[in-house]
Amino acid sequence: MSLELEQAAAQLAELGHPTRLGIFRILVRAGHQGVAVGEIQQALDIPNSTLSHHLSRMTKVGLMAQRRDGRTLYCSLLFNNVETLLAFLYDECCLGLPSATVPQSSCCD
Amino acid sequence: MSLELEQAAAQLAELGHPTRLGIFRILVRAGHQGVAVGEIQQALDIPNSTLSHHLSRMTKVGLMAQRRDGRTLYCSLLFNNVETLLAFLYDECCLGLPSATVPQSSCCD
DNA sequence: ATAATATTTCGACAAATATGGAAGTGTCAA
DNA sequence: TTGACACTTCCATATTTGTCGAAATATTAT
Numbered sequence: 001m002s003l004e005l006e007q008a009a010a011q012l013a014e015l016g017h018p019t020r021l022g023i024f025r026i027l028v029r030a031g032h033q034g035v036a037v038g039e040i041q042q043a044l045d046i047p048n049s050t051l052s053h054h055l056s057r058m059t060k061v062g063l064m065a066q067r068r069d070g071r072t073l074y075c076s077l078l079f080n081n082v083e084t085l086l087a088f089l090y091d092e093c094c095l096g097l098p099s100a101t102v103p104q105s106s107c108c109d
Numbered sequence: 110m111s112l113e114l115e116q117a118a119a120q121l122a123e124l125g126h127p128t129r130l131g132i133f134r135i136l137v138r139a140g141h142q143g144v145a146v147g148e149i150q151q152a153l154d155i156p157n158s159t160l161s162h163h164l165s166r167m168t169k170v171g172l173m174a175q176r177r178d179g180r181t182l183y184c185s186l187l188f189n190n191v192e193t194l195l196a197f198l199y200d201e202c203c204l205g206l207p208s209a210t211v212p213q214s215s216c217c218d
Numbered sequence: 219a220t221a222a223t224a225t226t227t228c229g230a231c232a233a234a235t236a237t238g239g240a241a242g243t244g245t246c247a248a
Numbered sequence: 249t250t251g252a253c254a255c256t257t258c259c260a261t262a263t264t265t266g267t268c269g270a271a272a273t274a275t276t277a278t
Binding site: 036037038041048049051052053055056070071072073 | 224226227
């Protein structure tokens with residue numbers, strides 16, 4: 001089994017949890033500058049130990065990264081890796097959405 | 110938490126397993142006519158009870174369906190649902206791939 | 219130094235997942 | 249109606265996940 005497939009599966013598994021998909025959504029909207037962990041916690045209203053656990057999982061598979069600024073940690077999506085993942089679903093798996101639903105250009109760069 | 114997000118997470122979780130992502134890949138290539146369970150088994154070389162378990166999970170979340178023809182069961186992807194899932198990742202989460210990697214039209218319809 | 223803030227790590231436990239042998243079900247062929 | 253074929257369901261077990269309180273770590277302010 002190819003490494004690329006293993007990698008894609010690992011990332012999809014992380015997205016495949018309601019809380020983490022919610023985190024993902026927040027991270028996408030936050031763009032490259034990222035969001036503080038505390039902000040995510042407020043938005044989702046879950047204990048910080050639970051949140052931290054999810055964040056570390058997402059980090060581990062390369063979906064996001066953390067950067068410290070003073071005492072707050074900012075989380076930001078690794079857009080390149082997410083793009084690679086999405087491209088895998090399209091290219092490797094040869095899937096096409098009807099052109100109407102395909103965005104003409106990126107909205108998050 | 111929205112039902113749409115729950116649904117997407119459930120489907121992504123199923124894709125987030127190497128074996129099942131492999132099954133997905135086979136199903137995509139098979140197109141609408143589908144593939145026999147036995148063919149998938151030969152391709153992946155796993156015990157049929159294990160395979161059956163994965164297939165039933167994928168069916169349960171609406172990624173694929175099974176149709177019997179004689180004594181062989183054919184599995185086929187529910188392309189509409191897969192499209193909806195992919196559209197969720199683009200629309201709801203506002204993600205864009207660089208236009209170069211976005212297919213101009215569907216290759217599986 | 220001490221305290222407050224922001225977040226992670228530890229530890230423990232319940233629940234879900236993954237795996238595969240063995241037995242069961244449906245279908246066809248002789 | 250017996251047997252072969254194509255799968256699924258049942259069962260048991262090992263592993264992974266998800267959850268969260270409590271303790272630990274890092275940073276800044278007083």
